[in-house]
Amino acid sequence: MITTCPWCGTDCAGIDDGLFRGEHLDWLWHQLATTADRRGDPELVTGTATVTAPTSATARAAATGLLHGRAPRSGQTIRVDLDALTAQLWTHDERLTPGMLAAHVTGRALGTRVRDNARRRDTVERLRDHMTRAFAATDIDITAVWPVLKRTGWVARLVASEKSAQIADHAAAVIARLPTGGARIDRRRLADTVTRFPHALDTGTLPGLVLAVLVASESVPAGLAPRAAWAAVGVDCDDLTGGLLALGIHPDGWTLPNGAVVTLPPRELARCAWPKPPFRGAPVFVTENPSVVTAAADLLATAGRARQFRLLCTVGTPSAAEINAVARLAGTGWQVHVRADFDRAGLQHVAALLDGIPSARPWRMTAADYRESLAEIPADDRIRLQTEPLPQTPWDPDLRRLMVEQQVAAYEESLIDVLLTDLTAESP
Numbered sequence: 001m002i003t004t005c006p007w008c009g010t011d012c013a014g015i016d017d018g019l020f021r022g023e024h025l026d027w028l029w030h031q032l033a034t035t036a037d038r039r040g041d042p043e044l045v046t047g048t049a050t051v052t053a054p055t056s057a058t059a060r061a062a063a064t065g066l067l068h069g070r071a072p073r074s075g076q077t078i079r080v081d082l083d084a085l086t087a088q089l090w091t092h093d094e095r096l097t098p099g100m101l102a103a104h105v106t107g108r109a110l111g112t113r114v115r116d117n118a119r120r121r122d123t124v125e126r127l128r129d130h131m132t133r134a135f136a137a138t139d140i141d142i143t144a145v146w147p148v149l150k151r152t153g154w155v156a157r158l159v160a161s162e163k164s165a166q167i168a169d170h171a172a173a174v175i176a177r178l179p180t181g182g183a184r185i186d187r188r189r190l191a192d193t194v195t196r197f198p199h200a201l202d203t204g205t206l207p208g209l210v211l212a213v214l215v216a217s218e219s220v221p222a223g224l225a226p227r228a229a230w231a232a233v234g235v236d237c238d239d240l241t242g243g244l245l246a247l248g249i250h251p252d253g254w255t256l257p258n259g260a261v262v263t264l265p266p267r268e269l270a271r272c273a274w275p276k277p278p279f280r281g282a283p284v285f286v287t288e289n290p291s292v293v294t295a296a297a298d299l300l301a302t303a304g305r306a307r308q309f310r311l312l313c314t315v316g317t318p319s320a321a322e323i324n325a326v327a328r329l330a331g332t333g334w335q336v337h338v339r340a341d342f343d344r345a346g347l348q349h350v351a352a353l354l355d356g357i358p359s360a361r362p363w364r365m366t367a368a369d370y371r372e373s374l375a376e377i378p379a380d381d382r383i384r385l386q387t388e389p390l391p392q393t394p395w396d397p398d399l400r401r402l403m404v405e406q407q408v409a410a411y412e413e414s415l416i417d418v419l420l421t422d423l424t425a426e427s428p
Contacts (some may be wrong), residue, residue: 007103024062027054029105042101042115047085084228134172147215166410171209179234228320239267245313259300269325281335288340289412337363338426342410347391363428367398373410383409
């Protein structure tokens with residue numbers, strides 16, 4: 001039975017190479033292994049290679065027979081004639097090569113990085129050619145957007161996928177079927193038309209690639225949330241799930257039990273009218289995390305003070321539709337107070353709400369509040385901020401400076417008692 005060596009890639013069983021390796025000779029093979037890796041040549045049987053003599057006089061002397069000359073000086077650059085070295089090894093065993101010895105000494109296959117890179121380049125080129133043909137039926141010039149797709153990691157992601165061609169074909173078909181002339185289409189109907197699977201554009205590589213191509217081609221502005229990006233090209237996402245959690249504040253005309261928590265889905269947020277406030281400037285609080293709503297609802301269940309709790313929750317990143325709905329609420333005379341976690345996403349959420357609702361105010365989102373949150377977190381439980389730069393905090397520049405200095409995230413739950421006090425007092 002023939003056994004292939006994982007290092008030299010040949011059947012080297014029975015070859016005795018001990019004469020050419022050992023404590024004082026392995027420096028030569030380690031350096032030749034580096035040459036093999038750089039060239040992508042695992043055999044090293046022809047041409048020349050350059051090595052540097054070691055400091056050990058014994059090691060330099062031991063290699064004299066292989067280098068066909070006098071013992072080199074320490075640090076001397078030596079040009080190795082690979083043809084002559086191969087011929088010398090063959091006098092001992094015709095299967096021996098310099099590359100084989102270098103692989104055995106280093107205990108690894110040689111030249112794989114160059115070969116793998118070459119294969120990857122070939123795969124990337126074939127993918128680009130395939131996508132160029134696939135997108136020919138669209139207005140997208142793949143050649144123009146290709147550098148952006150490479151820079152943002154989408155080419156690497158596709159190359160790593162076993163279904164890259166299919167994903168590219170589906171992405172091109174989705175873009176080719178985007179509505180024009182002001183028409184709109186439901187995202188799941190679009191997905192079903194292209195892939196016969198209505199959820200194919202919900203999450204995953206395919207919808208990500210479609211949006212990446214649209215952003216790279218400047219068909220969609222960069223930085224939009226997925227729902228907003230789809231909306232920009234006439235595709236409507238499911239408007240019955242998601243939206244805002246609401247406690248004590250709900251659209252005009254709705255009748256709910258005191259203390260009831262309801263979800264206001266995007267479909268309702270887009271068209272609802274809000275009630276007038278009992279007095280101008282009456283507060284409505286907006287939070288990021290459902291845990292705050294849960295705590296408030298639990299408190300109401302025991303305190304019976306539902307009329308004083310007016311709380312909305314974005315459950316993460318607020319969409320453009322949600323921000324617009326809260327802006328209409330503010331437009332009726334309510335004073336909106338917004339907050340989120342002390343992390344990168346939370347700062348972005350608050351900035352988006354303040355930008356979209358000019359009259360809104362931050363709610364316990366200052367450097368002092370951040371410092372108070374940190375005081376509630378044991379040192380062993382602290383979570384480091386992500387490495388991405390933090391967004392600016394124009395409502396309190398000291399907040400960003402302190403977060404950059406501390407590099408620790410703090411979440412709304414650490415201030416839960418204070419937030420409940422604000423809700424009860426109807427004052428931030």
